[in-house]
Amino acid sequence: MIRSSRCVFTCAAVLVAFVACALSASAAKIVVEAENYNTITPSMAKASSNVASGGAYIHIPLLRPHGDTEGKPADTGNAVYKVNVTQAGTYTFWGRAQWYDGCGNSFFLKIDDKPAVVFGNGGTYRQWHWVKGIKVTLTAGVHTIRIQNREDGAKLDQFLLDTTPRVPVGLETPTPGAIVR
Numbered sequence: 001m002i003r004s005s006r007c008v009f010t011c012a013a014v015l016v017a018f019v020a021c022a023l024s025a026s027a028a029k030i031v032v033e034a035e036n037y038n039t040i041t042p043s044m045a046k047a048s049s050n051v052a053s054g055g056a057y058i059h060i061p062l063l064r065p066h067g068d069t070e071g072k073p074a075d076t077g078n079a080v081y082k083v084n085v086t087q088a089g090t091y092t093f094w095g096r097a098q099w100y101d102g103c104g105n106s107f108f109l110k111i112d113d114k115p116a117v118v119f120g121n122g123g124t125y126r127q128w129h130w131v132k133g134i135k136v137t138l139t140a141g142v143h144t145i146r147i148q149n150r151e152d153g154a155k156l157d158q159f160l161l162d163t164t165p166r167v168p169v170g171l172e173t174p175t176p177g178a179i180v181r
């Protein structure tokens with residue numbers, strides 16, 4: 001009897017440890033300030049704002065005249081980030097963005113060698129808000145994220161990768177060491 005109850009106890013302890021480990025392994029979040037890029041290429045530019053996280057953001061400055069069609073971007077201006085992913089997993093990309101209007105509400109998002117995808121195209125204008133992007137499966141290690149011009153008037157303050165379904169609200173605390181220099 002003693003041996004058997006000890007076994008049950010041991011098995012339960014192992015199970016609890018396993019579940020705790022699995023739960024902690026499934027939850028990971030990496031927050032990056034958009035202005036904390038490795039490289040930036042015009043017309044992507046850094047700008048200051050006292051309502052942006054870290055006091056700065058990146059954007060494709062408005063053209064004069066502002067693009068009024070879903071045409072080809074004026075250039076391939078971009079910001080590139082080398083992001084340290086400490087834990088393999090399937091992550092949702094979110095960006096804290098501000099759109100000018102329906103012709104200034106998106107970027108191209110390119111992760112590693114995957115095809116570039118459209119990020120944005122929502123209908124909330126002239127205010128910072130979190131915009132949901134694609135889901136991407138990443139190995140542990142360094143991954144390259146490129147935010148590229150698609151429409152002028154698009155701004156990005158922060159982005160994050162999250163393995164959970166959590167919806168970000170407000171300013172997020174940047175993850176220390178997220179960018180590899």
Ligand SMILES: [Ca+2]
Binds near residue numbers: 033034052057
């Ligand atoms: Ca920022």
